[in-house]
Amino acid sequence: MSIFNDLKETVTRNIGRVMDAGAQYSDARWYEDDSSEMLVLLDGNLEGNDTTVESGLGVRVLYGGAWGFAATSQTANVDTCFDRAMANAISASMLVKVKLDMGKMEGHTGSYTSPYKIDPIDVSLSDKVDFLKGVDDSLTEDWILRRMISVQIQRMIIHFWSSEDTYTQKKLINTFAHMTVMALDKDKQMQRRSKSLYCETEGTRGWEMLTNPALWSGHADRVKSELKEVLGAPELEYGKRSVILLPGQGHLQVHETIGHPLELDRILGYELSYAGGSFVNLDSFGKLRYGSDKLNASAYGSIKNSPGSFGFDAEGTPERDYLLIDKGILVNCLTSRAMISEANQRAGREIFTESGGASRSTAFYRAPIDRMTNVNILPGDDGTLEDIISTTEDGIVVDNPTSWSIGSNREHFHFGCEIAWEVKNGKITRVLRNPSYQGHTVDFYNNLSAVGDESTWIVEQVENCGKGEPNQVMELGHGVPVLKFDNVVSGERR
Amino acid sequence: MMNDKAKNIITEARDMAQSRGIMASIHYHRENSHLMRIGNNSVSLNTSEELTRIDIEVIQGRRKGTHTHLGEIGSADELFSIILKVSEKAGKSAEMDFEPVLTAIETNVRTETQYDVALDNLNPVVKEQVFSSIFKNTGEDYNYSGSWSSGSTETFSVTTANNNSAWHRLTDQQFMCVLKHPEKLWELASWQTGWKAGDVNAEITINEFNSLLPVYENNDGFKVESGNYKVILGPQALAELVGLTVWTGCAGRTWEMKMGWTADKNIGDKVLHSSVTVLDDPTNEQVFSDPLSDSGMLTKTQTMIDRGKFAGLLYDRNTASKYGKKATPNSGCLAMQPGDGPADFLEAVKDIDRVLYIPAIHYMNMPNMSKGIFTGSSRFSAVLVEKGKIVSPIFSSRITDQFEDIFGNVHAISSETISVNTSNTYDRRAPRAVSVPTWMLVDDVKITDCAKSF
Numbered sequence: 001m002s003i004f005n006d007l008k009e010t011v012t013r014n015i016g017r018v019m020d021a022g023a024q025y026s027d028a029r030w031y032e033d034d035s036s037e038m039l040v041l042l043d044g045n046l047e048g049n050d051t052t053v054e055s056g057l058g059v060r061v062l063y064g065g066a067w068g069f070a071a072t073s074q075t076a077n078v079d080t081c082f083d084r085a086m087a088n089a090i091s092a093s094m095l096v097k098v099k100l101d102m103g104k105m106e107g108h109t110g111s112y113t114s115p116y117k118i119d120p121i122d123v124s125l126s127d128k129v130d131f132l133k134g135v136d137d138s139l140t141e142d143w144i145l146r147r148m149i150s151v152q153i154q155r156m157i158i159h160f161w162s163s164e165d166t167y168t169q170k171k172l173i174n175t176f177a178h179m180t181v182m183a184l185d186k187d188k189q190m191q192r193r194s195k196s197l198y199c200e201t202e203g204t205r206g207w208e209m210l211t212n213p214a215l216w217s218g219h220a221d222r223v224k225s226e227l228k229e230v231l232g233a234p235e236l237e238y239g240k241r242s243v244i245l246l247p248g249q250g251h252l253q254v255h256e257t258i259g260h261p262l263e264l265d266r267i268l269g270y271e272l273s274y275a276g277g278s279f280v281n282l283d284s285f286g287k288l289r290y291g292s293d294k295l296n297a298s299a300y301g302s303i304k305n306s307p308g309s310f311g312f313d314a315e316g317t318p319e320r321d322y323l324l325i326d327k328g329i330l331v332n333c334l335t336s337r338a339m340i341s342e343a344n345q346r347a348g349r350e351i352f353t354e355s356g357g358a359s360r361s362t363a364f365y366r367a368p369i370d371r372m373t374n375v376n377i378l379p380g381d382d383g384t385l386e387d388i389i390s391t392t393e394d395g396i397v398v399d400n401p402t403s404w405s406i407g408s409n410r411e412h413f414h415f416g417c418e419i420a421w422e423v424k425n426g427k428i429t430r431v432l433r434n435p436s437y438q439g440h441t442v443d444f445y446n447n448l449s450a451v452g453d454e455s456t457w458i459v460e461q462v463e464n465c466g467k468g469e470p471n472q473v474m475e476l477g478h479g480v481p482v483l484k485f486d487n488v489v490s491g492e493r494r
Numbered sequence: 495m496m497n498d499k500a501k502n503i504i505t506e507a508r509d510m511a512q513s514r515g516i517m518a519s520i521h522y523h524r525e526n527s528h529l530m531r532i533g534n535n536s537v538s539l540n541t542s543e544e545l546t547r548i549d550i551e552v553i554q555g556r557r558k559g560t561h562t563h564l565g566e567i568g569s570a571d572e573l574f575s576i577i578l579k580v581s582e583k584a585g586k587s588a589e590m591d592f593e594p595v596l597t598a599i600e601t602n603v604r605t606e607t608q609y610d611v612a613l614d615n616l617n618p619v620v621k622e623q624v625f626s627s628i629f630k631n632t633g634e635d636y637n638y639s640g641s642w643s644s645g646s647t648e649t650f651s652v653t654t655a656n657n658n659s660a661w662h663r664l665t666d667q668q669f670m671c672v673l674k675h676p677e678k679l680w681e682l683a684s685w686q687t688g689w690k691a692g693d694v695n696a697e698i699t700i701n702e703f704n705s706l707l708p709v710y711e712n713n714d715g716f717k718v719e720s721g722n723y724k725v726i727l728g729p730q731a732l733a734e735l736v737g738l739t740v741w742t743g744c745a746g747r748t749w750e751m752k753m754g755w756t757a758d759k760n761i762g763d764k765v766l767h768s769s770v771t772v773l774d775d776p777t778n779e780q781v782f783s784d785p786l787s788d789s790g791m792l793t794k795t796q797t798m799i800d801r802g803k804f805a806g807l808l809y810d811r812n813t814a815s816k817y818g819k820k821a822t823p824n825s826g827c828l829a830m831q832p833g834d835g836p837a838d839f840l841e842a843v844k845d846i847d848r849v850l851y852i853p854a855i856h857y858m859n860m861p862n863m864s865k866g867i868f869t870g871s872s873r874f875s876a877v878l879v880e881k882g883k884i885v886s887p888i889f890s891s892r893i894t895d896q897f898e899d900i901f902g903n904v905h906a907i908s909s910e911t912i913s914v915n916t917s918n919t920y921d922r923r924a925p926r927a928v929s930v931p932t933w934m935l936v937d938d939v940k941i942t943d944c945a946k947s948f
Contacts, residue, residue, distance in 0.1 A: 045590035046557075047812070049583065054564035056545075069541040073565040084542050091618040092530070092537035095626055125586040133588060146751060182753075189864035190753050270533035272639040272681070273672045276856065276873075279947070365543045403859040407890050408681075408873045412945050414892060416861030436861050438892070438943055469531055469641045470541070470919035492867075492894065493720065493942060 004032070007075055008161070011057070014082040015163050018061050021086065025062040025102045027162040028082075029314060031055055031364040034156050035121050039128060041136050041149040046129060048150070058364040059085040062338075065099025066092035071365035101341045102315075103355075107165030110318065112311020114173040115304055116206030120153040123207045131211060138220040139181050143228070145190070146182035151175075151210065152463055154475070166316040173205045174307045174475050176463040177216055181224055185231045185433060193227035193418050194400055195219040196248070199459040199477060203305045229431040230419050236432040238491035242395030242423070242449070243437050244388060244484045249417055250377070251460035251478035252401050257441045258290075258297055259375040259478070261410035262324055262333040263358075263467075264343060266370070274469050276408035279441065280330065282347040288330040291445030296378040297325040299334055299356055303374050306459050306477030310360075314368035317357040324375070328446075334358040336370050362472035369468045374459070376479035380451025385482045388450045389423055396420040396490060397428070398435050414438040437490035444485055452482030495663070496524055496648050504548075505659065506570035508652040511577050517596045518577050519653035521549040525923035526614060527645035530621040532671070535629055535638050540618055547922060550577055551596075552584040558594045559584035592816040598655035599790040606663040608783060612691035613665040614646040620691075627696040628671055632703045640671035642694070647923045653790070660786050666925035668915040669694045672874065673703050680710050680887050680948040683854065683874030685730060687915035687927060689782065706875060706884070713886035716878045718944045724846060724905065725893070725939040726839050726879070728853025733914035733928040735855070735868070736772060736830050739897045742863050744772075744798040746809035750817045755866030755897055759804050766897075767904040768802040769833050776825035780913035780929035784825045789814075793825035799901075829929040833907025839933040842906050844882030849935070851884070852876045855893065866897035869942070892943040905935040 011028045018026050033055060040048025056073035059081050068089025072081040132149055139147045154174040161167050177197035185191045197216040203209060210216065245253055261278040265271055280288065302321045303309055312318055315337055324332050332352070335343075336359035340352035360371040382388055389397065403416040420435035421428045459479045466473055504520050511518045524546045531539040548563045561580045567573045621642045629638055644667035651660045669686040684699035727735065742754035743765070749756055759765055776783050776793040787793050789811035797805045807822075814821040835842045843849045850872075858870035871892045877884045908931040916926045 041588075043591075045592070045816075046588040047590065048560075049558060049587045050560045050562070051583070052562040052564070056565065066537055067539050069539060071541075071543045071545070073545055088540035088542060088618060091622060092540035094537075094619070095532075095622045096536040098534055098536060125583055129586070129588045146753075184752065188752075188758060189862065190757075265533075268534065269637060269639060269674070270531075270538050272533070272637075272674060273531075273641050273670050273683075277674075365545055367539055367541055403861040403869065405857045405859040405869045405871065405892075407871050407892075407945060408856045409890075409947065411947055412871070412890065412892070412943060414859075414861070414869045414894065414943070416859075434862060440945065466920065469539075469643070470527070470529055470543075473920055489943075492861075493940075 010078045011161050014078060015161060018082055018086050019163050023061050023063045023086065023089065025163050026060060027160065027315065028057060028059045029364055030057050030159045032157040032159060034363060036152065036154045037121060039132060039151045041132050043147055044136050054363060056364040057081055058361065060367060061085040061089040062100060062102060063089035064093025065096045065101070067100065067367065068092055069367040098342055100338045102337045103341045105164055105337065109167045110312055111168065112170040114171065115204040116173045117204050118207035119155060119173060120175050120207040120210065121155045135179060135217045135220065139179060139224065141224060144181045144183050144224065148180045151177045160316050162316055168312040168316045170311050172310055175205055175210050176461055177210055179220065179223065181227050183227060183231055191227060191230045191433065193223045193230065195223050197461065199305045199461060201303045201305055201459055201479070205305055226419055230433050233431040233433040236396065236420055236435045236491040238493045240487050240489055242392050242484055242486045243488040243490055244392065244395055244397040244482060246397060246399040246482060247458050247460055247480045248400040249398050250480040250483050252404055253415065254375055254377055254478050254480055255462060256404060256406045257410055257413055258324065259372040263370045264333050264335045264339040267333065268339060268342060271467065275467050279409045279411040282343055282351060284330050285351050286329065286331060289328050289446065290325050290330045290442060291328045292448045293327045294380055294448050294451045295325050295328045295445055296323065298323050298376045298378060300373045301376045301479055303459055303477060303479055306374050307461050307463065307475035308372060308374035308477035313357040313359040314361050315359045317355045317359065319357045319373060322356065334370055334372060339370055360474055362474055366470060366472045369472065371467065371474050372465065372476045374477040374479060377451065377481060377483065379454045379457045379481045381453060382450040383453055384455055385452060388452060388482055388484050389428060390426040391450065392423045392484065393425060395423040396432065396435060397423060410441060412440045435490065436492060437488050439488055444488065447486045448483060449486045450484035456482040496522065496650055501650060503567055503570045503573055504650060504652055507573035507577060508654060510570065510574045512654045516577065516581050517553040517654055519551045519597045519651065522650040523547045523549065523922055524648045525645060527643065527923050528616065528618065529641060529643040530618055532625055532638060532640040537622060548573065550580045552577065552580045553594050553596050554584045556589040556593055557584050557587040559587055595789065595811040595815050596655050597653050597788065597790040597811065599651060599653060599658040599660050599786065600792050602658050603660035603662065603785050605785050608664040608689040609646065610665045610690040613644055613667060613689065616644050616691055624694065624696045628699050631700045632673060637674040637676050638671060642669045643667060643919065645923055647925060662785055664782060664925060665689050666782055666917065667694060668917055671699050680715065681874050682706055682710065687913050709877065709884045710887050715889045715948060716886045717889050717946060718850065718891045718941050720942055722938040723941055724849045725936050726843065726849055726851045727934050727936060728851065729912045729914050729930050729932055730854035731852055732830065732930040732934055733916055734858055735900060736828055736928055736930060737916060738858065738860065738868060739901060740772060740798055740828060742860065742866060743897065744807055746807045746819060747813040749807050750813065754863055756804060757864065761804055761806065763804045764802050765804045766799055766802045766901040769904050769907055770799055770802050770901045771831040772799040773797050773829045773831065774808060774825055774827060775829040776827045778827060778829045778929045780911060781827035781829065781927045782925035784827065787821065787824045789821040791821065791823040794823040796822060826926065830931060832909050832911050832931045835906040835908045837908060837910045837932065839908065840879065840882045842935060843879055847880060849879045850876070850888060851879050867894065868897065869894040887948065890945040890948055891941050893939060894942040895940045900936055900939065903937040905937050907934050908932040
């Protein structure tokens with residue numbers, strides 16, 4: 001008997017056992033393979049050459065309206081793992097005010113594989129190092145003080161079984177990469193410019209994605225020349241002006257101030273003791289003017305090639321493509337089954353009709369929580385970047401974050417960026433150093449005055465979104481165009 | 495607990511590597527973790543994880559490779575086969591311009607001075623009872639959330655540099671409870687930590703909440719206009735600031751790379767106020783001890799900031815090799831020394847017209863590491879204090895300032911210290927705590943923005 005068949009029999013038997021003992025629902029995720037590799041070149045030295053292999057089972061049991069979770073890396077301990085999850089659920093059920101419920105879902109089967117041509121885990125280390133050394137060479141200049149290149153690749157094979165007779169299997173491939181160059185400016189402050197590997201929406205996620213020069217390595221000369229401009233540039237002065245976000249910055253703005261506040265578990269208060277809450281509440285849906293008419297945001301977005309595209313979530317729910325914000329009005333959020341059941345119950349009306357397929361976990365030993373999939377701003381009709389600049393009287397164009405700090409309910413924020421280009425009377429006039437901007441989320445999006453067309457829209461990858469206790473790091477994507485906001489406080493008050 | 499079989503497997507595999515001339519370190523990490531999470535006055539998650547990891551590092555001249563295997567290893571042969579794969583990986587790696595250093599364990603170590611079997615096996619029902627008691631004794635109409643992580647961490651390390659081994663086991667816990675008003679939306683928080691089962695006590699949290707509730711219930715929020723203020727920083731804020739200040743100013747790698755706020759400073763320069771002293775102190779009882787540094791040295795107390803002067807840099811083994819310095823016996827146990835102020839911060843500010851008390855800074859980040867500029871916002875239990883009396887809660891306010899100013903414009907420091915648990919659980923259980931004064935009063939702190947809400 002194969003390991004898979006053996007485990008399938010044991011898991012389904014145990015699911016039946018806990019259901020017979022009174023559980024409302026149970027599921028199990030077996031990570032047959034969770035392999036990752038991290039390579040870090042620092043000033044040409046391969047200082048990070050790390051691999052990790054994990055495999056194990058995570059079990060959830062819903063009993064008396066409360067979750068119990070347990071995990072084991074030993075497939076011989078499956079019975080014990082279910083016992084522990086059940087015991088945890090029983091003890092949790094002793095302190096439950098609102099009983100959780102999964103709602104109903106028909107059992108189904110399905111499979112998903114990330115689009116890829118060459119599995120990056122299978123590429124030899126020598127080939128990887130040769131490629132990265134080549135990229136490093138292209139970044140090397142006498143005046144550059146630090147060069148950093150990092151590549152992270154992942155391969156996960158995950159099986160899912162539930163008490164509703166659902167079975168899904170997925171193979172996920174992810175490839176992330178960053179290049180950064182740094183040098184001291186005229187005031188001896190370290191400045192940096194960077195470029196991250198981004199996605200073609202119809203492309204693939206394997207080694208071939210990393211080695212496509214258009215998506216990453218081909219940007220080396222531009223990154224260097226822009227850093228050189230920053231070194232001698234004046235600092236951005238404090239004041240109110242228009243701020244134009246390139247996707248390298250816009251995706252993080254969307255991540256922090258649309259993605260996180262629209263996670264339903266945050267809205268319901270389940271993240272208060274760690275990540276925080278949300279300024280959005282259950283009355284906001286269909287009413288809150290989140291932004292101007294130009295703001296249209298979606299979840300998933302049917303993007304084929306993104307770390308936020310995974311076929312089925314950690315509850316077996318198929319990924320869904322739907323609007324979060326429609327012409328500025330909040331209409332939906334990122335949801336999982338138990339959370340929509342509770343939200344509808346609390347609101348006394350059906351706000352959410354079906355799960356958004358956003359229940360995700362970072363590893364077999366972490367319980368699924370509501371996460372972003374792909375959270376996107378849809379392209380607009382304000383033309384190219386050049387078109388948007390041409391209609392800007394006084395502003396800056398900014399790219400790539402150096403820091404981000406967000407209010408606990410995502411109601412306000414502060415971002416530092418790598419570079420700014422000053423815009424005066426429709427033209428770029430000069431580069432500025434140490435740019436930053438801050439704002440209050442709803443005011444900020446209501447000042448969204450221009451949204452770039454499809455030519456400006458790309459899918460940026462995020463591999464390090466943190467949330468939950470125990471903490472979980474998640475991979476996802478953001479499709480964003482160029483975005484222009486007016487009357488933004490930018491620069492630092494002296 | 496790690497059994498003799500596991501120790502024997504690791505030691506045998508080390509011997510096999512030694513006999514083949516492989517330079518390898520093997521690090522065993524076992525955690526028994528339990529976490530109860532509270533949301534909306536209910537247990538929202540009750541988790542148990544029992545996980546074993548083996549970390550292997552192999553060095554070949556100027557090349558290295560590392561690998562982590564999560565799961566049990568059945569035999570020395572199985573472990574050695576993984577070591578061989580890592581060795582092959584190291585061989586295919588690229589040469590560096592310095593020689594990576596293999597950890598050499600200075601002496602045999604066996605420590606469990608901060609291990610409590612009762613905490614290791616704490617029944618989740620105890621946690622449920624503590625949270626229930628807090629809800630009942632503070633008011634069940636409020637909305638409560640929180641978390642309580644507890645468990646044990648056990649490590650066993652060997653390397654082929656010698657035949658020594660290091661075994662270390664400790665327990666730790668991190669408790670947090672948030673009380674939120676369901677309509678007014680303000681939030682109070684209480685944190686507790688410790689390594690023994692009895693270290694977390696419902697009464698402490700109940701008293702903290704009940705002392706602040708009258709002010710919160712009877713006063714509207716205060717909107718802080720942008721400007722410079724006297725601010726009392728509480729323990730959570732101080733611990734995070736001390737950590738960032740040291741990481742960006744006193745870490746050898748950061749300094750050598752000219753990345754941080756001390757890049758143009760030299761040892762002996764005055765950088766902060768003369769009342770500020772910060773140590774790396776494994777002997778401090780308020781931190782979770784770590785007997786060995788990453789290079790295998792027995793950890794010792796080191797001074798990074800001595801009465802405001804830049805006193806020392808912390809070098810890990812590879813940074814030391816790269817820059818031709820000696821590795822330091824780092825424990826990662828930060829301790830800011832107390833001052834001579836009263837224990838009660840209200841007593842310290844009784845003659846001051848207006849002070850903001852900010853116990854914790856949410857989502858701190860650094861827009862400019864070279865200048866030591868940080869930003870973050872107030873959140874839990876932040877209040878306006880006038881003439882030593884708490885008069886109202888304050889709305890979410892943003893501080894954007896510099897380390898040299900925050901620790902340079904010190905007005906007074908508490909004479910008492912407290913342990914702040916700074917562990918995170920992104921990867922494996924790794925207990926960390928910082929010992930800090932219970933408060934620090936600072937002049938001219940820059941408040942750069944304020945929301946109209948909490």
